[in-house]
Amino acid sequence: MHARSAHRSLLVIGSVALDDIDGPSGMKRDLLGGSASFIARAASYFTKNVSVVAVIGADFDQKHVDELAACGVDVSGIVREPGETFHWVGKYSDDLTSRETLDTRLGVFATFAPKLSAAQSGAQIVMLGNIDPALQLDVLRQLEKPALVAADTMNLWINIKRAELVAMLGKIHTIMINDEEARLLTGEHNLARAAKGVLALGPSSVIIKRGDAGALLFNADGAFAAPAMPLSDVVDPTGAGDSFAGGLMGYLAYAGDLSPKTIRTAMIVGSVMGSFAVEKFSVDGLRDLDGAKVQARFDAMAELVRFDKLAL
Amino acid sequence: MHARSAHRSLLVIGSVALDDIDGPSGMKRDLLGGSASFIARAASYFTKNVSVVAVIGADFDQKHVDELAACGVDVSGIVREPGETFHWVGKYSDDLTSRETLDTRLGVFATFAPKLSAAQSGAQIVMLGNIDPALQLDVLRQLEKPALVAADTMNLWINIKRAELVAMLGKIHTIMINDEEARLLTGEHNLARAAKGVLALGPSSVIIKRGDAGALLFNADGAFAAPAMPLSDVVDPTGAGDSFAGGLMGYLAYAGDLSPKTIRTAMIVGSVMGSFAVEKFSVDGLRDLDGAKVQARFDAMAELVRFDKLAL
Numbered sequence: 001m002h003a004r005s006a007h008r009s010l011l012v013i014g015s016v017a018l019d020d021i022d023g024p025s026g027m028k029r030d031l032l033g034g035s036a037s038f039i040a041r042a043a044s045y046f047t048k049n050v051s052v053v054a055v056i057g058a059d060f061d062q063k064h065v066d067e068l069a070a071c072g073v074d075v076s077g078i079v080r081e082p083g084e085t086f087h088w089v090g091k092y093s094d095d096l097t098s099r100e101t102l103d104t105r106l107g108v109f110a111t112f113a114p115k116l117s118a119a120q121s122g123a124q125i126v127m128l129g130n131i132d133p134a135l136q137l138d139v140l141r142q143l144e145k146p147a148l149v150a151a152d153t154m155n156l157w158i159n160i161k162r163a164e165l166v167a168m169l170g171k172i173h174t175i176m177i178n179d180e181e182a183r184l185l186t187g188e189h190n191l192a193r194a195a196k197g198v199l200a201l202g203p204s205s206v207i208i209k210r211g212d213a214g215a216l217l218f219n220a221d222g223a224f225a226a227p228a229m230p231l232s233d234v235v236d237p238t239g240a241g242d243s244f245a246g247g248l249m250g251y252l253a254y255a256g257d258l259s260p261k262t263i264r265t266a267m268i269v270g271s272v273m274g275s276f277a278v279e280k281f282s283v284d285g286l287r288d289l290d291g292a293k294v295q296a297r298f299d300a301m302a303e304l305v306r307f308d309k310l311a312l
Numbered sequence: 313m314h315a316r317s318a319h320r321s322l323l324v325i326g327s328v329a330l331d332d333i334d335g336p337s338g339m340k341r342d343l344l345g346g347s348a349s350f351i352a353r354a355a356s357y358f359t360k361n362v363s364v365v366a367v368i369g370a371d372f373d374q375k376h377v378d379e380l381a382a383c384g385v386d387v388s389g390i391v392r393e394p395g396e397t398f399h400w401v402g403k404y405s406d407d408l409t410s411r412e413t414l415d416t417r418l419g420v421f422a423t424f425a426p427k428l429s430a431a432q433s434g435a436q437i438v439m440l441g442n443i444d445p446a447l448q449l450d451v452l453r454q455l456e457k458p459a460l461v462a463a464d465t466m467n468l469w470i471n472i473k474r475a476e477l478v479a480m481l482g483k484i485h486t487i488m489i490n491d492e493e494a495r496l497l498t499g500e501h502n503l504a505r506a507a508k509g510v511l512a513l514g515p516s517s518v519i520i521k522r523g524d525a526g527a528l529l530f531n532a533d534g535a536f537a538a539p540a541m542p543l544s545d546v547v548d549p550t551g552a553g554d555s556f557a558g559g560l561m562g563y564l565a566y567a568g569d570l571s572p573k574t575i576r577t578a579m580i581v582g583s584v585m586g587s588f589a590v591e592k593f594s595v596d597g598l599r600d601l602d603g604a605k606v607q608a609r610f611d612a613m614a615e616l617v618r619f620d621k622l623a624l
Contacts, residue, residue: 046624094501095502096501097501189406189407189409190407190544190546191524191542192542192543193544196544210525212503213522213525213526214525214537216542218542222615222616223542223616224617224618224619225526225539225542225616225617226619227537227539227617230503230504230507230528230530230535230537231502231504232502232504232505232508234502254624261620264618264620265619265622267619268619268622269622291624294622294624295622295624299621303534304534304535304537305536305537305539305617306536306576307536307576307577307579307614308573308576308577309611309614310581310607310610310611312358312566312603312606312607
């Protein structure tokens with residue numbers, strides 16, 4: 001993917017974490033996780049103008065930071081603090097369709113207060129990973145004039161920080177949530193109605209992530225459905241949504257425009273990166289990709305939904 | 313939709329039923345239901361060469377039969393027997409995503425033994441609606457040399473008539489089942505693996521219906537994903553899968569060929585007809601359609617998944 005002068009800067013705010021994941025293939029400990037880890041890595045395939053703001057603890061292996069830097073990501077905003085790195089312990093059901101949180105140790109993440117550098121404040125495209133909406137609001141206040149801010153959230157914040165979440169939604173362009181979160185946020189089960197309810201809270205676009213049923217984009221242009229690749233070997237769904245976000249936002253930064261047409265392509269790129277992520281643990285599915293592999297899966301996705309016009 | 317000499321004959325075997333449906337909009341009684349009712353009606357928009365084999369009881373209102381005949385369907389194979397029409401009583405959850413059967417009164421359906429006329433035995437395209445696989449096998453024995461036989465089934469037959477079902481699968485071209493049925497049949501949760509498991513039982517194509525997540529086709533050509541239209545007003549999901557099957561098979565009969573390209577278009581036509589069906593009770597959503605309305609929704613479906621090629 002060649003350099004292009006139109007590239008825009010992408011700022012990623014989120015968590016960098018260590019995950020212990022129990023599932024059908026046994027317990028895996030201290031896996032690199034966290035929203036920013038997946039977002040930045042997925043985005044790095046499309047633009048080298050990616051900067052991360054996150055916090056890590058004293059126990060965090062520097063090799064992960066160095067590896068992200070080797071992908072061309074500006075890691076100067078990944079701050080190391082005394083204490084433990086954010087640690088998530090989860091267990092997946094045997095069919096990988098549901099998971100429960102066994103333990104969450106916030107560690108240094110408990111006092112995370114993102115501080116943007118002057119360059120970061122001028123970012124053109126911003127992805128607010130799933131963190132406390134009060135922190136997302138704090139980041140929004142530090143931004144100068146971004147062309148696009150997208151955010152993720154989760155059921156926890158919908159339940160306990162609804163006011164802050166709603167305030168945040170009033171200040172961003174795109175919210176990415178999963179189907180259950182959209183339902184929880186709006187009280188509407190029907191996804192088209194839930195999407196309308198979310199849009200009424202402020203954002204101009206809502207992206208509803210549906211796992212292996214793909215993702216739906218709703219905005220003033222109507223609806224767009226990005227398929228998910230039917231994969232035979234799904235190993236670990238952790239980070240799928242963040243890899244989707246990273247691919248999407250990274251491609252937008254690369255393309256340098258935010259036209260409806262480019263956004264559709266970006267949704268598919270997101271679905272491509274999500275499909276790679278779930279094939280391995282941690283960010284392993286995002287390792288060793290290149291333009292040809294991304295292009296090949298994008299083309300497979302196009303073939304998956306290709307059909308001719310109807311002529312009755 | 314104009315007459316075309318290439319039209320092939322479509323034979324539909326299934327149930328004609330009366331449904332009592334309880335759901336968010338209250339209890340509705342004696343609604344026209346049954347797989348054949350939806351399949352034939354949906355197919356009738358594409359070809360007038362549709363013939364139905366089914367059984368009705370003494371209580372069945374002749375107006376329903378006359379209405380199907382007025383759609384151009386050959387109803388001479390809908391036989392009236394002494395006794396009660398097959399009656400299904402079901403209750404949907406408030407969000408319409410799950411349903412339970414409260415009562416099933418088989419009535420005349422208990423002794424249904426489909427007998428094909430000479431013309432019906434020569435049918436080129438055959439849709440075996442969800443009935444006892446032993447009966448589906450009996451129909452298969454009466455067919456001469458159909459170009460395409462597709463069948464539906466349900467969890468009940470997978471559980472209690474697996475041997476007959478597997479025998480039936482060995483003799484048809486296409487099986488249409490929902491995701492849960494594919495999992496139950498194969499013991500594989502992953503849909504790509506479940507599809508592979510179903511194909512190993514004999515059919516050359518498997519179509520996995522996923523409700524508002526669309527439908528997946530798997531065969532030797534790979535996979536095809538038909539989206540579902542994100543609808544704001546879903547009233548009654550009953551018959552969605554049968555309307556999908558009717559649109560798909562009716563379009564194939566109309567198109568007169570079974571090329572991979574035509575089958576993809578037919579999947580979308582099926583999705584279009586399913587989307588109309590769920591907007592009203594019974595077959596009401598399939599009333600008063602015309603070529604322009606079908607074309608418009610097909611075009612909306614194409615727009616829903618339209619995206620450009622990627623150029624990195």
